[in-house]
Amino acid sequence: VKGDTSVMATTLLTIGEFSRATHLSVKALRHYHDMGVLEPAAIDASSGYRSYGAEQVASAQVIRRLRDLGMPLDSIRTVLAAPGLAERNREIAAHLARMERQLEQTQSAVSSLRALLSGPAPRPVIEFRTIPAVTALVIAEVVDGAETVAWGTGVFAELEEALKATGLEAAGPFGALFPGEFFEIARSEVTVFAPVTLPAGQARQPERHVSGRVHLREVAGIEAAVAMHPGPASETDRTYGALGTVVAERAIGVDGPIREYYPDGFDPAGDYRTEICWPVFLTRSPG
Amino acid sequence: VKGDTSVMATTLLTIGEFSRATHLSVKALRHYHDMGVLEPAAIDASSGYRSYGAEQVASAQVIRRLRDLGMPLDSIRTVLAAPGLAERNREIAAHLARMERQLEQTQSAVSSLRALLSGPAPRPVIEFRTIPAVTALVIAEVVDGAETVAWGTGVFAELEEALKATGLEAAGPFGALFPGEFFEIARSEVTVFAPVTLPAGQARQPERHVSGRVHLREVAGIEAAVAMHPGPASETDRTYGALGTVVAERAIGVDGPIREYYPDGFDPAGDYRTEICWPVFLTRSPG
DNA sequence: TTGCTCCTCACGTCACGTGAGGTGGC
DNA sequence: TTGCTCCTCACGTCACGTGAGGTGGC
Numbered sequence: 001v002k003g004d005t006s007v008m009a010t011t012l013l014t015i016g017e018f019s020r021a022t023h024l025s026v027k028a029l030r031h032y033h034d035m036g037v038l039e040p041a042a043i044d045a046s047s048g049y050r051s052y053g054a055e056q057v058a059s060a061q062v063i064r065r066l067r068d069l070g071m072p073l074d075s076i077r078t079v080l081a082a083p084g085l086a087e088r089n090r091e092i093a094a095h096l097a098r099m100e101r102q103l104e105q106t107q108s109a110v111s112s113l114r115a116l117l118s119g120p121a122p123r124p125v126i127e128f129r130t131i132p133a134v135t136a137l138v139i140a141e142v143v144d145g146a147e148t149v150a151w152g153t154g155v156f157a158e159l160e161e162a163l164k165a166t167g168l169e170a171a172g173p174f175g176a177l178f179p180g181e182f183f184e185i186a187r188s189e190v191t192v193f194a195p196v197t198l199p200a201g202q203a204r205q206p207e208r209h210v211s212g213r214v215h216l217r218e219v220a221g222i223e224a225a226v227a228m229h230p231g232p233a234s235e236t237d238r239t240y241g242a243l244g245t246v247v248a249e250r251a252i253g254v255d256g257p258i259r260e261y262y263p264d265g266f267d268p269a270g271d272y273r274t275e276i277c278w279p280v281f282l283t284r285s286p287g
Numbered sequence: 288v289k290g291d292t293s294v295m296a297t298t299l300l301t302i303g304e305f306s307r308a309t310h311l312s313v314k315a316l317r318h319y320h321d322m323g324v325l326e327p328a329a330i331d332a333s334s335g336y337r338s339y340g341a342e343q344v345a346s347a348q349v350i351r352r353l354r355d356l357g358m359p360l361d362s363i364r365t366v367l368a369a370p371g372l373a374e375r376n377r378e379i380a381a382h383l384a385r386m387e388r389q390l391e392q393t394q395s396a397v398s399s400l401r402a403l404l405s406g407p408a409p410r411p412v413i414e415f416r417t418i419p420a421v422t423a424l425v426i427a428e429v430v431d432g433a434e435t436v437a438w439g440t441g442v443f444a445e446l447e448e449a450l451k452a453t454g455l456e457a458a459g460p461f462g463a464l465f466p467g468e469f470f471e472i473a474r475s476e477v478t479v480f481a482p483v484t485l486p487a488g489q490a491r492q493p494e495r496h497v498s499g500r501v502h503l504r505e506v507a508g509i510e511a512a513v514a515m516h517p518g519p520a521s522e523t524d525r526t527y528g529a530l531g532t533v534v535a536e537r538a539i540g541v542d543g544p545i546r547e548y549y550p551d552g553f554d555p556a557g558d559y560r561t562e563i564c565w566p567v568f569l570t571r572s573p574g
Numbered sequence: 575t576t577g578c579t580c581c582t583c584a585c586g587t588c589a590c591g592t593g594a595g596g597t598g599g600c
Numbered sequence: 601t602t603g604c605t606c607c608t609c610a611c612g613t614c615a616c617g618t619g620a621g622g623t624g625g626c
Contacts, residue, residue: 011536016471016579020545021531023470023524026580031616047624048581054535057528062403064524068396073615092404096397106386109355113379116349183310184303185591237310237351241344244308248341249298255604258307303605313606318590334598335607360589472617542578 011054012041018052022060029060037077038063071095101150112235121238124227126246128282131259133221134171136193137162139213143190145182149234149268152176152192155213156266159194162214168196173275174266177219177257191257193219222256224277233260233274243278251280298341299328305339309347316347324364325350358382388437399522408525411514413533415569418546420508421458423480424449426500430477432469436521436555439463439479442500443553446481449501455483460562461553464506464544478544480506509543511564520547520561530565538567 019026032038033050038060041053052060059080066076075091082088115121139155156174163170177191196216207217225247229239247253256279264272306313319325320337325347328340339347346367353363362378369375402408426442443461450457464478483503494504512534516526534540543566551559 011532013531013535014579016467017531017535017540019471020467021528021535023527025471025616027617028615049624050580054532057532058403058407061524061528062400065396065400065403069393069400088404092400099393103390105355106357109352110383113349113352113356116345116352117375117379120345180303180307184306184312237348240310241308241348244300244304245298245341245344248300248304248308253304301605312590314591315589336598337606354589
């Protein structure tokens with residue numbers, strides 16, 4: 001009679017049995033209860049003993065796999081509570097995309113670690129230069145350090161389109177501005193810009209919306225220590241180190257944002273160079 | 288004169304300058320100081336201001352990359368303090384190996400998550416069976432959950448060799464015993480065994496050392512609920528869930544270790560089946 | 575009656591981030 | 601004199617693990 005499932009609505013398991021059936025630790029199961037991720041089917045009023053329904057094994061397995069993938073409990077709760085498949089899959093897809101970005105970062109960390117350990121870098125050539133102000137198509141947004149590369153790809157594409165749509169003439173390679181905080185707290189407003197030549201006679205206006213996220217405005221001129229990094233922007237750390245050192249030695253560093261130019265364009269998949277400009281206060285004619 | 292590096296032994300940077308040059312946050316740098324991972328070149332006695340030497344930029348970059356790879360600060364300290372290249376590379380290689388194992392686990396989690404979400408599993412066929420005691424070549428060690436698969440590969444190879452070396456006749460597929468704790472706390476003693484037939488007339492001894500980690504001893508008989516999982520041992524969770532549920536419904540679960548058999552051998556890279564045996568107390572003739 | 579399972583706090587872990595509250599140099 | 605940089609606590613985060621100390625059912 002015990003095995004007659006047509007009579008018993010639900011088979012209840014103790015937390016220990018449930019732990020062995022799902023390969024989740026008892027401590028983890030209690031934690032999931034506290035966090036509202038997986039509520040026991042029943043709780044004994046006097047003893048506090050938890051009981052789990054046999055049909056909860058499926059949910060527990062999903063939780064275990066999502067945790068194996070590093071998904072936070074908050075997201076898992078959302079996934080399990082999702083009303084439809086669409087919302088559920090969206091949350092999971094978003095997490096897998098995060099993981100993919102992380103994997104890319106890991107791969108780049110491995111390769112630059114190899115480079116770092118293979119010996120000292122060739123000292124980059126550093127020159128001091130005055131960079132004049134330009135008018136530019138500009139997108140500025142607050143960005144998280146880890147997402148900058150992915151974000152940049154979309155932003156450069158949008159600038160490219162705006163350049164075509166407006167018919168403005170490009171006046172040099174694309175660039176980007178990173179405030180000091182960007183490196184210190186890995187999150188701040190980043191400005192990406194495409195310098196343009198205004199048609200002769202057109203007056204400069206203070207700032208004008210163009211389309212989507214794109215505005216037309218002036219990008220200030222600076223004096224800077226400049227070095228060309230031979231590889232993509234994701235691995236510029238050695239050149240940053242060299243620049244920061246030289247500026248501390250030979251000039252007065254000032255507060256403005258650090259600037260990068262991408263003379264070969266910006267293509268996360270391919271190879272391109274990155275010109276790094278570290279703002280300084282020139283006290284004498286450089287050379 | 289400020290730029291004359293032949294006179295100045297070391298250029299010192301403030302923590303802010305050093306932060307911008309290395310892309311490490313000020314908070315992180317202070318933490319690395321507290322942890323003894325990266326000591327500032329100088330500390331002002333009255334103000335407590337930290338100063339970093341320009342040549343410390345290189346170490347900081349290594350630290351940043353190792354942190355990007357998830358290496359704990361303790362290991363990083365070891366790497367940086369390593370007297371020779373050999374020791375340093377050993378530590379890094381060990382970490383990369385850990386990462387590789389983790390990546391494998393992630394990949395398996397993605398694929399079984401896909402399976403879990405693609406709908407309910409076919410109910411496995413479960414039978415109740417009495418498994419007799421056998422004499423076996425045995426290796427037993429305390430193992431961490433995450434490392435079980437890698438550990439198993441070596442262990443099975445060693446058992447295979449011992450089987451050849453002793454000339455004993457195999458008496459069925461290789462198996463393994465997992466105490467309940469193994470699933471509850473993901474770490475405990477795991478026993479792997481190769482059943483053998485003793486030559487006629489040879490008396491059974493209590494336990495005998497054979498070679499390396501291999502012993503010859505009896506593996507106890509049990510009564511068990513048994514199900515064949517169609518895939519490798521790393522993705523048995525659905526079958527475990529079904530078995531745990533059925534045992535709770537239809538039998539009295541007992542305390543002994545859970546047992547797995549590998550009738551197709553054990554090959555982490557390839558495909559093989561896993562037979563799972565959940566110990567029960569049979570109260571009536573099963574059928 | 576003795577183990578065994580289960581319970582609830584409370585605290586530890588790890589690598590920082592987040593304020594609070596205060597000081598020194600240009 | 602006013603910002604700006606830097607300082608030191610102290611506490612928060614996240615997903616549990618690790619005891620301590622105690623209770624209920626066979």
